[in-house]
Structure formats: C-alpha cells, structure tokens
Amino acid sequence: MRTGTFQEDFFHDTQVIPGLLTSTGAGDISERVFSNVDMVDLDAYDKVVAFLSGGKDSVSMILKLIDAGIDLSKVEAWHHSVDGRESDGNFMDWPCVEDYCVKLCEALGIPVYFSWLKGGFKGEMLKENAISQPHIIETPTGIKVLERNAKSSKKATRLMFPQQSASLATRWCSSALKIDVARRGLSNQDRFNHSNILVISGERREESANRAKYYQLEPHRSDARVAKRTQRHIDHWRPVLNWSEADVWTSMEKHGILAPVPYRLGLGRSSCQFCIFSSDRIWATMRHYFPTRFQEIADLENRFGVTINRSKLSVSQLADNAKPIEVDDPSALAQAMSTEYTLPIFADSDNPWFEPMGAFSSESCGSY
Ligand code: SF4
Numbered sequence: 001m002r003t004g005t006f007q008e009d010f011f012h013d014t015q016v017i018p019g020l021l022t023s024t025g026a027g028d029i030s031e032r033v034f035s036n037v038d039m040v041d042l043d044a045y046d047k048v049v050a051f052l053s054g055g056k057d058s059v060s061m062i063l064k065l066i067d068a069g070i071d072l073s074k075v076e077a078w079h080h081s082v083d084g085r086e087s088d089g090n091f092m093d094w095p096c097v098e099d100y101c102v103k104l105c106e107a108l109g110i111p112v113y114f115s116w117l118k119g120g121f122k123g124e125m126l127k128e129n130a131i132s133q134p135h136i137i138e139t140p141t142g143i144k145v146l147e148r149n150a151k152s153s154k155k156a157t158r159l160m161f162p163q164q165s166a167s168l169a170t171r172w173c174s175s176a177l178k179i180d181v182a183r184r185g186l187s188n189q190d191r192f193n194h195s196n197i198l199v200i201s202g203e204r205r206e207e208s209a210n211r212a213k214y215y216q217l218e219p220h221r222s223d224a225r226v227a228k229r230t231q232r233h234i235d236h237w238r239p240v241l242n243w244s245e246a247d248v249w250t251s252m253e254k255h256g257i258l259a260p261v262p263y264r265l266g267l268g269r270s271s272c273q274f275c276i277f278s279s280d281r282i283w284a285t286m287r288h289y290f291p292t293r294f295q296e297i298a299d300l301e302n303r304f305g306v307t308i309n310r311s312k313l314s315v316s317q318l319a320d321n322a323k324p325i326e327v328d329d330p331s332a333l334a335q336a337m338s339t340e341y342t343l344p345i346f347a348d349s350d351n352p353w354f355e356p357m358g359a360f361s362s363e364s365c366g367s368y
Contacts, residue, residue: 003165005188009191010247014086015295015351016229023313024104026124027333028248032218032219033215033217033218033219034215034216034217034218035176035215035216036216036242037216037237038216038239038242038264039068039215039239040198040217040235042065042068042069042070042071042074042198044196045074045196045197045198045235046074046195046196046197047074047075047076047192047197047199048063048065048070048074048075048076048195048197048199048200048212048219049076049077049078049186049197049198049199049200050075050076050077050078050197050201051066051077051078051079051080051178051182051200051201052077052078052079052096052101052112053079053080053098053270053271054079054094054097054098054101054200054247054260055202055262055269055270055271056080056252056259056260056263056270057202057203057204057240057243057246057248059093059104059202059203059257059260060202060240060247060248060251060252061200061239061240061241061271062075062108062110062199063172063252063254063255063257064079064239064251065200065204066108066237066255066335067251067367071107072109072110074284075110076110076111076112077101077105077110077112077113077158078112078113078114078115078182078185079097079098079101079112079113079114079115079182079329080114080116080118080165080177080178080182081093081098081114081115081116081120082120082173082178082272083113083116083120083121083122084116084117084118084119084121084123084136085116085120085123085136085143086118086119086123087120087122087123087225090273090293091121091274091293091296092120092122092123092173092270092272092273092274092275092335093121093123093260093272093273094262094270094273095336095337095338095339096261096335096336096337096339096340096341097260098114098269098295098339099341100260100261100341103341104257104344104345107250107345107346108181111135111140113137113138113139113140113156114138114160114329115134115135115137115138115181115182115185116134116135116177116181117133117134117135117136117176117177117180117181118133118135118145119133119134120177121173121194121272124158124173124176125158125159125161125162125300126158126159126334127156127157127159128157128158128159128328129155129156129157130147130156130157131148131150131153131154131155132153132156132176133148133183134146134147134148135181135184135210136179137184137188137189137215139189140191144188144189145275146184146185146188155281156172158172159205159304160176160306161276161297161300161301161304161306161308162192162276162278162306162308163276163306163308163310164308164309164310166210166235166352171276171277172326173272178304182199182223183222183223186199186220186222186232186234186319187222187224187232190315191234191291192227192232192234192245192364193231194230194232195232195233195333196233196235197220197232197233197235198234198235198237199220199234199235199236199237199239200236200238200239201236202237202238202239202240202243202244203238203240203241203242204240204241204245204248205241205242206243206245207243207247209291211241214238214241216238216241217235217236217237218235218236219235219236219239219269219354220234220235220236221236222234223235224316229354243357244270245360248360249355252353253353253355256347256348256353257345257346257347258343258344258345258346258347258348258351258353258354259355259356259358259359261332261335262336262337262355262358263357263358263359264332264333264357264358265289265325265327265329265333265336265357265358266285266325266326266327266356266357266358266361266363267282267358267361267363268358268359268360268361268362268363269358271305273286273290273293274286274293274294274297274337276308277364278318278364279361279363279364280318280319280321280322281322281323281325282324282325283315283318283319283325284318284319284320284321284322284323284324284329284366285324286319287316287319287324288324289324289327289333289338290337294315294319298314298315299314301314301315302314323356326355328357329356329357331343355363
C-alpha cells in the first residue's frame with residue numbers, strides 16, 4: 001500500500017499534479033507512486049519520451065497530449081524494434097510497423113528514434129552459452145552501441161521461445177527487447193541528465209488483471225534524481241491507463257487517424273505479429289496469410305522441443321483448432337507484408353475514417 005504525504009493524497013484525487021511528482025532531493029522515491037493521475041503538469045517537464053509501439057493505445061496517448069495542448073517540440077517517440085536490424089526480413093514483428101511509426105510521427109510533427117537489442121528476438125532466442133548482445137540506440141546525434149560488460153555479464157542459453165507468463169524472466173521478450181532497451185537508452189544519454197523527463201506508455205487497465213494494478217504515475221526505473229552527477233529526474237506516466245477501448249477509438253476518430261494495419265486485418269491488438277500470447281484463431285490466421293513466416297516459427301518450436309503455448313500444443317496444432325479470420329481489406333493485407341508504409345495516416349474524403357474489423361475483438365494477440 002502506498003504511503004504518501006497529505007499533499008500527495010490531495011492531488012491524487014484531483015487528477016492534475018501541479019509541478020513535479022516529487023522533489024529532486026534525497027528520499028525514498030519508491031514510495032512516490034500514484035494509482036490515478038489522469039493528467040500531469042506537462043509544463044513541469046523538459047522532455048517527453050513516448051514509447052510508441054504503433055498500436056492504437058500508444059498512438060492515442062500521444063493524441064491525449066496534443067489535446068492537452070503540449071508543446072510538441074518537447075516530445076519524441078521511441079520505438080523498440082523487436083526483430084533488430086541485423087537480418088533480412090522480420091521474424092516476429094509486422095514488416096510495416098517501423099515505417100508506420102516514421103510516417104505517423106512525420107504527420108504529427110515529432111521525431112522518432114529506434115532502438116533494439118542487436119540480433120533482435122531471434123538472436124536472443126538462439127543464444128547458447130553466450131552473454132547478451134549490445135543494445136543499439138538511435139539518438140539525435142547518431143547511433144550509440146551500448147556494449148555489455150564482459151566481466152560482469154553471465155553466459156546463458158535460451159534455445160526456446162519466451163514462455164507465456166506474467167513473469168518477465170520467463171516471458172523474456174518484453175524485458176530483453178523493450179524494457180531493458182528503454183532503460184539503457186535513457187541511462188546512457190547525457191542529454192537527459194540534469195533534466196525533468198516524462199516517459200509515457202500506453203498500457204490500459206482494461207486489458208488485463210495484471211495491468212489493472214499498474215500505477216498511473218511513478219518514478220521510471222532509469223530515474224537518477226538523487227545522484228549528484230546525473231540528477232536525472234524521470235517519471236513514468238500512463239496517460240490512457242483508465243481509458244476504455246471505446247475511448248481510444250473515439251480519440252483516433254476525433255483526430256482522423258486511420259486504424260493501423262493489424263486492426264484492419266481483424267486483430268484486436270497491434271503487438272508482435274506472431275505474439276506468443278496469440279489465440280488459436282490468430283495462429284490459424286497467420287498460417288493462412290503468412291505461411292512462410294509461420295513455418296519458420298513452427299520449425300524452431302519443433303527444434304527446441306518446447307512449445308510456446310503452455311498447453312504443450314504446437315503452433316501448428318493450435319492453428320488446426322480454429323478457422324482463420326476472413327480478411328476483407330486487401331490493401332491492409334498487402335501493406336502488412338511491405339516494409340514501406342504507403343497507406344494514408346489521416347482520413348480524408350477519399351479515405352474516410354472507419355472502425356476496423358479488429359476493434360473490440362476478444363481474440364488474444366498481445367502481452368498482458
Ligand atoms: S508482443 Fe508478445 S511476442 Fe512480442 S514482445 Fe510482447 S509478449 Fe513478446
């Protein structure tokens with residue numbers, strides 16, 4: 001249970017926190033957490049780093065900032081490239097998602113920076129008696145390679161897909177490919193030192209029992225506000241944590257932003273294309289429309305002798321259990337396979353806004 005001061009509890013109930021979340025002085029910042037803060041004082045921060053997956057929730061959290069009148073020159077988007085950039089083609093993620101983020105950010109007028117674990121998902125999964133690869137971070141002044149400490153890093157072997165679990169140690173893809181990359185990206189750029197940074201991400205409580213317990217505002221794990229050398233104050237805010245899915249689509253429609261490709265194909269989430277949490281129907285859909293990539297996953301699962309699904313059914317057996325979604329949007333299907341995003345970002349008279357087939361879908365296809 002959080003223990004805050006009277007002043008904090010007061011603001012907790014008023015939705016907007018004037019000034020910064022905490023003082024920059026010494027103290028136990030682990031207690032500076034807030035369950036419900038639907039708006040923060042955006043003027044109190046020098047920079048806003050928006051973790052942009054390219055899905056509707058992360059897009060709508062940026063729209064919420066725009067609605068609040070944020071100075072967009074303070075905002076930058078970060079996208080964590082799940083498959084890295086070292087191999088040709090995608091293994092787990094949608095080929096179009098990176099360029100979608102580029103085109104979306106261009107349209108919104110904010111920069112986007114990419115970061116990844118060298119070798120991406122497949123490289124980490126095939127790790128055998130080796131230390132992890134470096135993180136690679138795109139910055140305003142170029143690419144930074146964040147090497148591992150060979151002396152303190154332990155060698156390890158994976159040789160299996162991440163397992164379906166709330167635990168980030170077992171479901172290692174979220175931590176190795178996103179959370180750790182972000183943490184080191186924030187900790188290893190001097191431009192964030194002696195600054196007040198707001199990191200935002202698009203989780204929603206409605207998505208799962210696990211996310212229902214998230215704090216809406218808390219110090220980010222890269223926060224170093226009490227360290228004299230860095231004085232890096234980083235708060236982590238979840239702007240749409242209390243939004244319903246209807247709220248998200250309403251915001252997208254209000255801003256005229258067309259649904260990203262996965263929703264147009266009938267998926268309810270825009271996570272990795274072949275997310276380990278996919279339902280039988282999503283596996284069947286992926287096998288039907290993307291057979292070569294599906295087969296690579298099926299072959300690796302077979303090679304490891306450990307299934308992705310906890311039921312011990314292989315992805316092929318799961319796909320056998322269901323019928324694929326009947327996709328009725330050929331332009332979205334063609335776009336899904338291309339690394340160049342050519343569909344419009346905004347609705348116009350030739351491309352009116354519409355609610356995609358995947359809206360309000362209950363098929364599982366993303367992390368919780
Ligand atoms: S979307 Fe699914 S497969 Fe991708 S990182 Fe998250 S949990 Fe892992």
